[in-house]
Amino acid sequence: MTHIIQPGAIDCDIHPNVPNVAALLPYMEDHWREQVIVRGIDELASIAYPANSPLTCRSDWRPADGSQPASSLAQVRAQALDPFATSIAIANCLYGVQLLFSEDMAAAYARAVNKWMAAEWLDREPRLRASIIVAAQNPELAVDEIERCAGDKRFVQVLLLVSGDQPLGKRQMWPIYAAAQRHGLAVGIHAGSSYHNPPTSVGWPSYYTEDYVSQAQAFQSQLTSLICEGVFNKFPDLKVVFLESGFTWVPAHLWRLTKFWRGLRMEIPWVDRAPADIVRSNVRFSLQPVDGPPDRDSLLRIFDHLQSDELILFSTDYPHWQFDGNAAIPDGLPAELVRKMTHDNPRATYPRLLETVA
């Protein structure tokens, strides 16, 4: 049996794609537009989602003409919004911005993507909201972009990749969190890497499978970093959303972190609550991809271990292939839990949704 999602669900992670670099040119400043043309930059894609990988786009969602998946509003409406009776979907555009070593060029691309998102998507589809893409390579430039976009309440989040140049709890990153908290924006941390460091903590892997599965370890490291560095002590109102992170690892990781915190508290004395308490007040996780527990009871046990029904936010992860048909919600979850994931938890996590949704 597949859950019938009640109408009005809020999908917290979909991925409209930039169709090609040319689509961004109208939104680039003169110098950068000329640089893109003169240098012959015809693509800025990350290898995080190889074009023909089944994960990158579900087969029945691939355009017949071979064009970039999820790159037109018609596709997104027909494939991501209408089938799930979605009232709101948050667009997290994954592009190569974070991979660039030129901070100025990265910031220029980030501005272009955000302007393109506002004009080509948000202006045309009232069900869409979006994340602000930033060049996290340079937090000062990232804050500039947050400030530029923050007045537009359709931007509900600042998007970072889970693997960038350094652990995200580091104080160099704090201006980004300060700006997000100031403007009521969540900080979304999405699977993916700038590939400035190996995507696993033990070095460069050989296979895509290793890269993708290791995202969960990167999320564990970032969760630990954010808590241990005291981000949530400094920014108590900040909501951090782990996107495409999986969540079955969360309970066990928190057991481990709490255990070592109890013996090493004096090293991080600002951490004055158990890590699990901090997660429950400040951190959320998107639903898809659901790791593959063997049966319904195993999945329910994970929710028991999470000790809260407020942590998981509904997501389809469209167009990534995480489920078939409309089975975005795993079988057998209690209706009340589903209701919280699809409706209540997103509203509680993204205060800006309340400002733009009647």
Add this chain to the structure above:
Amino acid sequence: MSRHVVAAASEIAPGERKLVSVRGRPIAIFNLDGEFYGMLNRCPHQGGPMCEGKITGLVTAPEPGKYDYSHAGAIVRCPWHGWEFNIRTGQSYCEPERFKTRTYPVEVADGAAVVEGPYVAERIAVSVEERYLVVDL
């Protein structure tokens, strides 16, 4: 309940501790600047011997990167897993509402009074010139 003479006060110098046994119960006696405190020698976590723990101060933080140091010499860390306890109160510092260790008041009595009794001093030879540590149990 009876009063047990557990040691001569001179046996435990300031900053030092000594393991004693009262009615079969292992108790760590700490000397904090001339005041004596007793703590059950079993960490509430997994039973580690508190008497063998490192003695430290307490660091707290009003915000990340700000370190407030207090309670110098008044915290003992369990030697097994590093949990911290306030020697005076038994309070822990990770989840104080969940974890506390048992403490015992330690009284200092003059030898003359101890000689008169009523005290239990099975293994302590008492002299009127000394002062003694007494635990009620």
